[in-house]
Amino acid sequence: MTTGSIPAGSDPRRLLAEVRALAHRVRLDQRLTWVALLVLAAATFVGIAFDFFGMRVNCRPDGSCEFARRGVLYYWPPALLSAYAAIAVCYVRTARSRGVGARVLPYAITGAALTVVFTAAWVVAALYFPSHPHTFPSWVLVLDRLIAPWGTIGVALLVLARLERNVALLLFTLGYLAMVLLVLPMNDGWGSPHWGIRAAFAIPQLIAGAVLLLGAIGFAAARRRHR
Amino acid sequence: MSAGTDHPDPDADHPVTGMDEVVHQRVRLGILTIAHEANRVEFGYLRTQLDLTAGNLSKHLSVLETAGLIEVEKGYEGRRGRTWVTLTAAGTTALSDEIGRLKRLIARVEPTGRG
Numbered sequence: 001m002t003t004g005s006i007p008a009g010s011d012p013r014r015l016l017a018e019v020r021a022l023a024h025r026v027r028l029d030q031r032l033t034w035v036a037l038l039v040l041a042a043a044t045f046v047g048i049a050f051d052f053f054g055m056r057v058n059c060r061p062d063g064s065c066e067f068a069r070r071g072v073l074y075y076w077p078p079a080l081l082s083a084y085a086a087i088a089v090c091y092v093r094t095a096r097s098r099g100v101g102a103r104v105l106p107y108a109i110t111g112a113a114l115t116v117v118f119t120a121a122w123v124v125a126a127l128y129f130p131s132h133p134h135t136f137p138s139w140v141l142v143l144d145r146l147i148a149p150w151g152t153i154g155v156a157l158l159v160l161a162r163l164e165r166n167v168a169l170l171l172f173t174l175g176y177l178a179m180v181l182l183v184l185p186m187n188d189g190w191g192s193p194h195w196g197i198r199a200a201f202a203i204p205q206l207i208a209g210a211v212l213l214l215g216a217i218g219f220a221a222a223r224r225r226h227r
Numbered sequence: 228m229s230a231g232t233d234h235p236d237p238d239a240d241h242p243v244t245g246m247d248e249v250v251h252q253r254v255r256l257g258i259l260t261i262a263h264e265a266n267r268v269e270f271g272y273l274r275t276q277l278d279l280t281a282g283n284l285s286k287h288l289s290v291l292e293t294a295g296l297i298e299v300e301k302g303y304e305g306r307r308g309r310t311w312v313t314l315t316a317a318g319t320t321a322l323s324d325e326i327g328r329l330k331r332l333i334a335r336v337e338p339t340g341r342g
Contacts, residue, residue: 012329012336015253019260019326025276026264099272100265 029098031164034223036087036107037216040153043083044209047149050075051205052198067197073126076149077119084111084156107160114152121147144187150180150208168222172215180208249294250325254279254287259322262297262314270310288312296321 054071084107091104136144145151154177161170180186184204250256257277262268274284291297296318300311314322 012332015256016326016329016333018253019256019329022257022260022276023264026261026268029272030265099269099275101267103266 026100027165028226029100030091030095030103031166031223032091032094033160033164033166033169034216034218034220035090035094036157036160037212037219039083039087039090040157041209041212041216043079044150044153044205044212047072047075047079048202048205048209052202055198055201057197065197068126069201072149073119073122077115080115080118080149080152081112084108084115087111103163104160107156107163110159111152111156114147114156115149118147118149118152141187142181145181148186150186150205151177153212154180168219172218176208176211176215179211180204184208247321247325249290249296250321252287254283255291256322256325258284258287258291258312259296259314259318259325262312263319263322267311267313270312273312291318294321 050071051069052071054069054074056068056070057065058067059065088102088104088108091102095102146155154173157169157173157176160166161173184207186204186208188200250259254277258273261273261276265272270281270284270288273279273288274281277284279287288297288299292299294317296315298313298315300313302309302311
């Protein structure tokens with residue numbers, strides 16, 4: 001790289017390409033995607049136990065059951081806020097040690113705001129629906145999955161992908177969101193009826209956590225390879 | 228009708244017109260780009276990425292600081308002295324103007340594809 005002024009005949013294409021390459025290198029050095037996914041995977045796995053043991057189940061003699069996922073309501077709000085705070089601290093510290101600033105604050109703020117939305121919606125639902133039973137259309141169930149913790153994790157990750165201009169994370173997140181919104185019955189439960197309601201709800205969460213963990217491993221491996 | 232209207236100066240809006248010599252320099256453009264992407268960048272990081280000596284980088288930073296395009300903040304992390312560079316609002320504008328000029332310049336010299 002020269003230190004003199006750019007000669008009049010210098011190629012602006014090359015100059016722009018250099019600018020883009022420098023910007024790309026900085027973005028790579030600001031990323032810590034695998035840590036974010038690892039923290040979220042850990043929060044998801046721990047949440048399974050809270051949901052399992054915190055669920056109130058009331059089964060009638062005719063075989064029908066009512067349940068209330070109190071564990072989700074008590075565990076996830078503080079867990080998500082702590083997770084976003086931990087991710088933000090890790091990003092800032094790592095970026096600082098690499099000599100650059102971090103681009104994580106809008107992600108953490110989005111995550112925290114979505115946590116407030118999820119908590120408010122679930123509190124309202126917990127207070128209202130037991131006395132006003134409803135049968136919901138499928139789009140309401142998808143919306144319910146979107147504002148549930150596993151859905152908000154995906155929405156916030158979209159913001160992170162945008163901040164990092166990370167196409168791989170964008171694709172991963174779109175796949176993850178499609179899975180938790182359209183494939184996994186996060187708000188219905190899954191599995192054989194004789195496993196019980198608690199296990200039926202644990203299985204989709206286990207799969208969501210495993211996908212986040214695999215994502216963390218994949219992004220960590222990609223980072224190692226890049227370095 | 229004035230002559231100026233009939234025969235506009237073809238170079239009047241040429242991208243090189245009004246080019247900022249402080250920014251239109253490969254290393255300084257690199258510093259501004261990195262500082263813009265990084266929000267805040269450390270001296271050592273700039274030195275490594277731009278492959279410069281400390282003295283050389285200091286001279287360029289001094290030019291940009293004098294022009295009001297960057298802010299330089301010196302501090303300590305533990306016992307180690309560290310220098311952080313942040314882009315000012317004027318620096319962001321200057322970088323954006325320079326990149327816009329480069330793009331216009333490319334568009335001007337690029338063949339239209341119609342022969």
